Amino acid sequence: MAIWSGRLYLLIFIFLSFSLQAQIENKKKTFIVKKTPSVKLDPKVLAVYDLYNKGDEKKAYKKAHLLLKSKADNRTIASTNLLLAYYFNKRAVIDSSIYYTNQALKFNTVVNDSLKSRLSSLGYNLLAINYKKRGLLNESKKWHLKGIEASQKYNEKNLFYTHTHGLAQTYSELGDYNNALKLFKECLDYKDDNEIILGSCINIGDIYSRLKDFDNAGIFYKKGKILCEKTNNNQGRVIILLGLGENYQLQNKPQEALKMFEEAQAIADKSELNQLSIISRSSIGDSYISLKKYNDAKLVFSEALQKSVQFGLLQNQTHIYDELKKIAIHQEDYKTAYSFFEKSARMKDSINRLQKIKEINELEIKYKTAQKEKEIEVLRFENEAKKLTLANQEEAIKNMLLQKEISNKDNENTILAFQNSSNKKRNEISLLKKDQQLKMLEINQQKKTKLFTIIAFLILLLPITGLLFQYYKRFKVQHLLNIKQAEISSQKIDGILKDQELALIKASISGQDKERQRISQELHDSIGGNLAAIKLQVNHLSASDFSNIQKISLQLDETYQQVRSISHTLLPKKFSQNKFLEVLESYLKNISEASKIKVSFIPYPKKDVNELNEDIQIEIFKIIQELLTNTIKHAKASEVEIQLNFIENIVNLLFEDNGVGFDAEKKSKGIGFINLENRITKLNGSFLIDSKLKRGTIANIEIPAQPVKPKNKIKGIDLKNQLDELKSS
Template identity: 25%
Template sequence: MDIRIFPFFFIFLFCSCNQEEQKAVVHPFENRHYLELLEVGKESQQLDSINELLIELENDSLINSLYFKYAYYSLKNGDSKKFRYWNRKAFIKSIKINDTLKIAEAHWDLASYFLQDNLIDSSYYNYNKAFLFYDAGKEEFLSGMMLLNMAILQKNIKDYAGSEVTTIKAINKIKKAKNKSQLYKAYNNLGIIYKELGDYKKALEYHGRALEFHLISGNLLLQASSLNNIGNIYKEDGYFDEAIEKYQTALQVDSIEIKRPQLYAMLLDNRAHARLKKTDTVGIFSDFLEALQIREKINHESGIVVNKIHLSEYYLFKKDSLKALKYASQALALSEQTSNHRDILNSMLLLAEIDINNEGYFLRKHIELSDSLQNKERRVRNKFARIHFETDEFIAKNKQLNEQKKWLIGGSSGALILSFLAIIIFRQKAKHRKLKNERDQQKANEEIYRLLLDQENKIEDGKYKEKERISKELHDGVLSKLFGIRFTLSNLNLKCDQDSIKIKEKHLDDLRQMEQEIRLISHELQNNKFQEVGFLKLLRKLLEDQAMILGFLPTINSDPSIPWERISNPIKMNLYRIIQEAFQNIKRYSGASKAEIKLILKEECLIISINDNGRGFDIDKKVQGIGLANMRSRTKEIGGSFYIKSGKMGTLITIKISI
């Protein structure tokens, strides 16, 4: 009975929980229609009209949730046609939206439906399907519940070995969720299995473990149920006193007759039956009658059958064959009416013992039914075995696919990693080559700059030596000769005529002037103040060379306070190349007639500006040009900032470098 009720109860809770989650995210319009459609679907018989209304939701998850709700209410109300209709719709929608948990739930619902109709094999098949989906989705608790439902079905068809294995698998999964109620059911199932197998010690052990969950929870009514199970084992094993003690303890639970009349009647009947087995019949008839009255009042059919079998045994013990036959016959009729095969067989055995005249008939019917049930159970067990085999094959194939997937993923990952490493190595090598090339280029630039300086120094040194030679020649040669001439002319002063005196004086004055001029030239030749060797000299020479191309000589204004000797050669070399590139651009694009270079020292910052009066350009369009890119790159190399401004009035390039 528990196994039938629980799935429906859980589905209801599960769907309700899902609906609460949906309310937080769906449109209010959908919420309103969802609630309306929920009520309409529960009552309406017009399936097509409901489907038309469902389209308004425009949300597959909400629609699917309603399908499950409708299926649940149909199952609850015993409407098989509507249940199968909505269950199929839920299957199709769940597959469409690829919701594997909902597919599992649809199988669970279908398993419960088949269980109601006592189609054990179909129920088992769908529980197994639900298990596979839940297990694939790593839903340990739900997959454990499906295994437990399957185990109970196996127990019901007397596949005790199979049920034991499945129950243990279920326990291992349910333990992780720490769900006490399901663990109780699992241990209780193991207790029943071992009782049927005649292993009463193990049966008591597992029923005892099941009882522990109720002792922890403090639920006395559930404790009473476990005590009844334990009492049944003692009774079956012939320990009647222990059985009576367990039943008695359970019957002392406060208000049990009001809160759980079915359990109360069962305990009364079992206690009386244990005393009958012990041949202690004092007062047991009233217990049998009270239990029967309660069961008839609540229409507990299987309980009524057991009660009447016990009453038949009681009258047989009392040697009242007529009443014994009466209750045994009633038990047989009711058990056949309810298709309760266990009690049919028990009733037939009892009737064979009571009705001596028809003993052969009842024994033959008992054998026929027993054989038929065994064949049926064997067929169902075979079906279960096939389902297990297919499941094992599926799991094995799935494992194989997973292994292949792992190898594929591993191989792909390895290939990707190797490719990634190869790319990194290649890029590192390329980067190293680039850095080496840049270092080589830097060294080459520095060497070029050094050679330029050496060349200028040699030229200046040659000029200086040539000037020194000329100075010496003028001073030692020309001046000495002129001095001799002047001295000779001075001697002509001996002539006293007026004309000679005037001519001599005139020549003497000319010679003095010539002497003064030559002396001045000599001194100037020896003066080094005008020399300008180094970076500025190179710049001036660059501008002189550019003047021939540009058609005008650019001007250069340099702050005399700039400490060029403190500025490193890489900075001066890159500045030289930047200025060179700037004038290349002026020649190619600007059409300028004037250009100026300014070199300023401001707050330990060297500022170089290059300005021309040519036609400007759109910086955004030209920003990717090679010339500008090179200038920016060189500025970045020496830790500077590059700025450019261009318009109709010309172009201004500014470079700032901290020194």
């Protein structure tokens, strides 16, 4: 039972890597989706995690390696390395899993402290699982404690219980069952994650089983089995079957135990659960030992040992060597038993730094005793042989004389054979000398040919070198001329662009002045005169003069129509004749063609944006004009992306370029920047700008939407309605 208990320790610690696997992968996805304002997510990372979570793990593995080879930021590299670490952890490839976990922690340089802590906590959990598989329990305990500290700092409840579960697992393996039970039962109170509850149920069942409290063990195994059926968790099924098999073993029911272990092995092999497959085979071997089927047991343990060595599972190897030693003892093969015990001891020394225990000495004594018994038997046999030799001494002497004669004949034959072989060797040596002379002649001829070839090559090389040197000098001069010409061309282009900008500004100012003059003249000549006439008539109006009231009404109608006409002329004609987005897209297309800047414009939804209040449409158009003007003048950008969205009564304008950028904290506000802020403030909106040197600029503008105003409606209508009411009274 002591050896079986040692196997169960392995069973307990491996469960954490599988029972929490789905939960950890969900945490990865949560980590990736959580954004910060200054860090953008690579959609390729989300796609790889989506593949992994859908079960297409091998395809996700290939795409993750391609992503690491591309030029990605640190956050992308850290997330991708963490996914590869979980991939290898699930397959019990411990060294690779530890390597990718350390890479993830190395590149975990996210600015947001909570995100950095979250990824670190996930990495600590994975390191703890890997070291636990190796059998380095104190190292595993250290990483779980670091993970608990990190999760408590930012109130990550799920990760806190993940590390609590892992710490309980470590206590269980160290034999501290009281603390282990306390922490596992604490994990049962966390209802947000079925995987943690499942792991806790199975581990509590295992502890009660080791304490021989089979009733309580059965209760918790049943709870775990129900959860496995709900979530279709093959890993949980295998571990529950192994636990039930151990219960039968402890109750001296090896046949029932063997049935459970064989079923567990079948599921583990089918699901590629390598370490659980090894433990299942070890359990089957233990059952064969109980049934005294030692040869079958050795065969199963040999398969398990091969897999353990393949995946570097030291603790499993130790257990298998102990079981093979036990079989050798049962078969009274103490030499083999001693060999297996030495291997087991070396494994234990490398894990726990312990000296060889008392059992080594006992097996060594048995082995030496068996050797001495064999030596005694040999001596007895030699004594009997001497007696027979003395009894037959005369016959032995005769045989010796015959042997001498035979040996003399053999010596003569040997001398003749040596003479023949020496003659053959002399002939061979003479032939070899002739061959050597021919080869020397060939070598001398080849040396002369090579010398002539080298001399001819040097004669050709000298003029070629001179020509190349002259070509290099001319190329260098031409290169300098090209650089100067490019500088002159650049200066000319900058001058032309500045002249074009000045011409545009002058034309814009001239148009504005003409429009203002026209509006002023209209107001003064038409509306002002009408209002003055109406005022005079009202002053001389009597209560009975109904005809004058009608005239005043007509004049008011005329004035209203003039005001309405002027208001329409103030609006851009393009907006009244075409849809807003069509005008804006045409403008952006013209700007792109004129400035050679690639402009990408994405509105959503188009219908709602076209139906926005005209005042908002005009202001958005002017804001985009101002942003584009600044980009053309200062940013030196080659691409601009504009997103215009209308969602939940909020108009969101996102403007981004790939230009040189600027330091937002040190840059003073210009007139264009102040005009933008004034326009947005007038609309009760918000304005955020994010820019850094050599990284481009992002402007994020949000404006609350106003109800769509009916077209052709102005304040004059209210005054007209009041006059109509006065007539009717």
